[in-house]
Amino acid sequence: TEAVRKLYDEVEAPIIRVLADIESEGVRIDPDFLTAYSSVLEKEIKELQEKIYADAGVREINLNAPGQIGDLLFVRMKIPYRWKKTKTGQFSTDEEILSELAAEHGIVRDILDYRGLAKLKSTYVDALPRMINPRTGRVHTSFNQALAQTGRLSSQNPNLQNIPVRTERGRETRKAFVPRDAGHVLLSADYSQIELRLVAHISGDQTLLEAFRQGHDIHTATAAKVFGVALEEVTKEQRYKAKTVNFSILYGAGAHNLSKQLGIRRSEAQQIIEAYFAQFTGLKAYMEGTVAEAREKGYVTTLLGRRRYLRDINSVSAVTRANEERVAINTPVQGSAADMIKVAMIHINEALHRGGFGARMILQVHDELVFDVPRTEVDALRPIIEEAMKNALPGLLVPIEVGIGTGENWLEAH
């Protein structure tokens, strides 16, 4: 179609060069920092391992093997198991299940801690230094441009789009991502609430649009609407619930999952969802509309006309159909955000080349761009990047906000 042709000519084709630039540029990683951190983690892991062995009264068990952990907890220690097993008949021992047992059983807490540290060490702290290219001294990821069904990029070998950030210890990893030399800094620019803003635009929901236009904290504003209180009266708990609801909406989640997520009764989750849609009627209409359109046409589209075909949208299986309906709701939102940042990347890369800047784009993490910037260029580039990101898609009904920071490493810049 015309729109798809335009998407290819103006976005997908030109971004190939941008991605090639990022890949060949690479990122500098400080291997000494990671090696030192690895030793710290190793010591903690060994201590935890000894503690677990002592508590369990056995040493012949591999703590990295989920099957052996399941045996230990639910057969040898006879902790009651009240969940569904995995499809291979094992006891599932994932975070969600072990968390519920952690309060009662110290050993479970320790196993979770052990897992967290072992994951951090093997997947990131030990792996990243090994990925340094001996010729360039830098780490070069590969981006998949045409894999993710929404239009997002994905990153592999190594994946630099899932570097830890949510926990204190995980975040440390980001200190190893550093500028090329003392004359440079890292600059990170990220969209604020981009998917929620885009769903406001796409749906045209007046309440959500107005909340963004007022510039209020969106989760607080949502809480005020849903719980029927003034902005100033929103409690932390209410804000947290509203944030989770906002997040869930983008995925088309139901009351069951929301209740699990919030640790509340299903009936309460149902009430929150009903209150939410009573306020955000345009959002509700959008969700129903996009599903209906998907049923008719067999595909959904993003703002730039990207298509995702949904072969199971008319499935006779209710479960299969429901899955596809959630995809129909989420894809236009996630995919439009992908469209938007791709356009911004093309414009920024052009500006860098045309302006003769020494700065280089080095990472894209879905709603964030990271640059290696000569200190002398920071002030000039900040507004160029910010404007390019904000104005990537013309005619949006919502204001777009971009946060920019700089620092001596990725953690500081973020």
Added chain:
DNA sequence: TCTCTCACG
């Protein structure tokens, strides 16, 4: 090579 688990947006 598959399964389980878990890291990110």
Added chain:
DNA sequence: ACGTACGTGAGAGAC
């Protein structure tokens, strides 16, 4: 009664 949130990539163990 069943299943139960969107999109990814990778390490370790089991087979």
